[in-house]
Amino acid sequence: MSQLLKAKVTTHRQISSGYYLLEFSGAELAETARPGQFVHVKCSRTTDPLLRRPVSIHDVNKDRGTVRLLYRVAGRGTELLSVKEPGERLDVMGPLGNGFQLPDPGEKVAVVAGGIGVAPLFFLLRQVAAAGNDVKVFVGARSCRDLLAVDDIKGLGVEIQLATDDGSAGHRGPVTELLARGLKNIDRIYTCGPAAMMKAVAGLAREYNIPTQVSLEERMGCGVGACLACTCKIKTPGGSSYKRVCADGPVFNAQEVAWE
Amino acid sequence: MNKPNLAVNIGGVDMQNPVTTASGTFGFGPEYSRYIDINELGAVVVKGTTLHPREGNATPRIVETPSGILNSIGLQNPGVDYVIEHYVPYFKTLRVPVIVNISGDTVEDYAKVAEKLDAAGGIAGLEVNISCPNVKKGGMAFGSDPAMAAEVTAAVKSAAKLPVVVKLSPNVTDITAVAEAVAEAGADGLSLINTLLGMAIDINSRRPILGSVMGGLSGPAVKPVAVRAVWQVYKAVQLPIIGMGGISTAEDALEFILAGASAVAVGTANFVNPRATMDIIAGIERYLIDNGVKDVNELVGAAHGN
Numbered sequence: 292m293s294q295l296l297k298a299k300v301t302t303h304r305q306i307s308s309g310y311y312l313l314e315f316s317g318a319e320l321a322e323t324a325r326p327g328q329f330v331h332v333k334c335s336r337t338t339d340p341l342l343r344r345p346v347s348i349h350d351v352n353k354d355r356g357t358v359r360l361l362y363r364v365a366g367r368g369t370e371l372l373s374v375k376e377p378g379e380r381l382d383v384m385g386p387l388g389n390g391f392q393l394p395d396p397g398e399k400v401a402v403v404a405g406g407i408g409v410a411p412l413f414f415l416l417r418q419v420a421a422a423g424n425d426v427k428v429f430v431g432a433r434s435c436r437d438l439l440a441v442d443d444i445k446g447l448g449v450e451i452q453l454a455t456d457d458g459s460a461g462h463r464g465p466v467t468e469l470l471a472r473g474l475k476n477i478d479r480i481y482t483c484g485p486a487a488m489m490k491a492v493a494g495l496a497r498e499y500n501i502p503t504q505v506s507l508e509e510r511m512g513c514g515v516g517a518c519l520a521c522t523c524k525i526k527t528p529g530g531s532s533y534k535r536v537c538a539d540g541p542v543f544n545a546q547e548v549a550w551e
Numbered sequence: 552m553n554k555p556n557l558a559v560n561i562g563g564v565d566m567q568n569p570v571t572t573a574s575g576t577f578g579f580g581p582e583y584s585r586y587i588d589i590n591e592l593g594a595v596v597v598k599g600t601t602l603h604p605r606e607g608n609a610t611p612r613i614v615e616t617p618s619g620i621l622n623s624i625g626l627q628n629p630g631v632d633y634v635i636e637h638y639v640p641y642f643k644t645l646r647v648p649v650i651v652n653i654s655g656d657t658v659e660d661y662a663k664v665a666e667k668l669d670a671a672g673g674i675a676g677l678e679v680n681i682s683c684p685n686v687k688k689g690g691m692a693f694g695s696d697p698a699m700a701a702e703v704t705a706a707v708k709s710a711a712k713l714p715v716v717v718k719l720s721p722n723v724t725d726i727t728a729v730a731e732a733v734a735e736a737g738a739d740g741l742s743l744i745n746t747l748l749g750m751a752i753d754i755n756s757r758r759p760i761l762g763s764v765m766g767g768l769s770g771p772a773v774k775p776v777a778v779r780a781v782w783q784v785y786k787a788v789q790l791p792i793i794g795m796g797g798i799s800t801a802e803d804a805l806e807f808i809l810a811g812a813s814a815v816a817v818g819t820a821n822f823v824n825p826r827a828t829m830d831i832i833a834g835i836e837r838y839l840i841d842n843g844v845k846d847v848n849e850l851v852g853a854a855h856g857n
Contacts (some may be wrong), residue, residue, distance in 0.1 A: 518575065
């Protein structure tokens with residue numbers, strides 16, 4: 292059940308240039324959130340910028356009742372968010388959205404992240420690893436400075452392969468090149484990242500007939516499905532229709548998305 | 552002092568308090584029921600409904616501007632038959648009046664939607680969006696021409712027995728001329744204002760940001776324009792007014808009431824604070840108590856000084 296709360300920031304630090312990890316208290320939110328869901332955060336105290344910012348839930352700690360957000364400063368809203376100090380209150384709505392459908396026991400899973408797209412996938416990975424599924428992780432980014440949460444993922448004891456556009460870490464080139472070589476015996480794929488990357492993952496998944504879930508992003512208004520601003524085109528038997536990223540997503544079946 | 556009276560009447564729609572929702576910002580109601588008790592609103596104005604389903608516009612559909620947003624949703628909605636089948640049963644469970652906002656491409660479309668909703672039951676009134684383009688008149692907005700606005704109003708009035716509130720566009724030279732024309736045509740109330748036409752350009756891609764180029768501006772940025780429009784229309788016509796445009800707080804709402812609105816609608820503010828309507832109702836009540844006003848209706852148009 293989504294809540295509206297003034298949550299206390301417990302820790303907040305820059306983990307790489309322009310990327311921040313923020314943790315806040317919210318016992319009920321931590322208890323009820325599922326991987327792939329997001330929170331809608333009010334970043335400004337004034338009317339400018341006006342809207343909340345949707346931020347993926349990076350991880351939760353049910354014992355401590357805390358929620359973690361990993362985000363990139365992309366504009367004025369996230370810039371204001373980045374200066375919140377521990378002890379300050381954060382105006383948060385959530386958890387929102389539908390989240391990932393978890394794999395069946397014994398399924399072999401591939402998780403493909405691009406840049407800040409790793410944010411919602413870590414929470415998923417932790418649950419999937421804990422459930423005992425065999426997991427391969429592929430993380431791509433522009434350069435080694437944009438590779439996030441790598442040590443945390445390694446800490447889960449799962450296999451991880453890295454790719455960067457500039458070759459500063461791991462494979463030089465798109466992360467989908469690594470995925471293409473590692474698809475053998477994979478039963479299920481989860482992905483989040485730039486649209487072009489997700490489209491390429493969806494293409495590979497179709498070729499190998501592997502069920503794939505993608506987490507989409509769109510400029511968002513209300514976050515609860517009322518305003519119909521954050522829509523994406525989803526294929527239907529008769530053509531296509533616009534679905535709401537906030538309420539019908541953000542997670543969709545990759546083969547249903549009408550990629551541009 | 553005793554609890555002041557907050558109840559108002561908009562053209563036959565009884566509201567327990569003067570606060571409702573602006574169409575398009577509140578879905579069909581259930582979307583916000585996790586955050587507020589819908590039954591505590593004065594009324595609910597739901598999403599714009601058309602005769603046939605509408606797919607809506609290409610994305611991006613929303614962009615932030617200083618203290619506001621531009622949107623171009625394109626009236627995405629499942630069509631009146633779906634609304635009657637799937638949402639009217641929900642409307643019937645509510646204890647507050649539901650007003651359905653209606654749109655069309657032609658006068659006939661408006662009348663058909665009104666007739667169907669009138670027959671469905673469970674609805675307290677219709678709000679007629681006249682900012683849509685009239686396809687038979689080369690796409691010129693119904694609301695930009697007093698004669699066309701009157702024609703739509705008369706058609707809806709004769710198709711439905713329900714109270715009819717006409718939602719005026721600010722994108723006109725003289726909003727009072729349109730208000731007078733729809734009053735003459737039989738409107739029971741007026742809603743104002745709809746969004747202001749605007750646009751924004753991405754200087755990096757050198758293209759308009761919105762998928763459909765232009766959009767409607769809403770939020771705190773438009774409030775002075777809306778207060779002015781309410782003031783002018785209150786002076787020009789006798790109909791009750793639902794005022795809207797950038798209302799985020801009780802203070803904002805009171806400004807509209809003092810300008811001449813009998814009720815107010817909260818729109819964009821719902822996105823920022825899903826409890827905005829509740830905060831505004833409580834704030835209006837507190838203001839009445841603090842100022843010894845027994846009835847909110849005493850404040851309607853009080854800024855005019857007569």
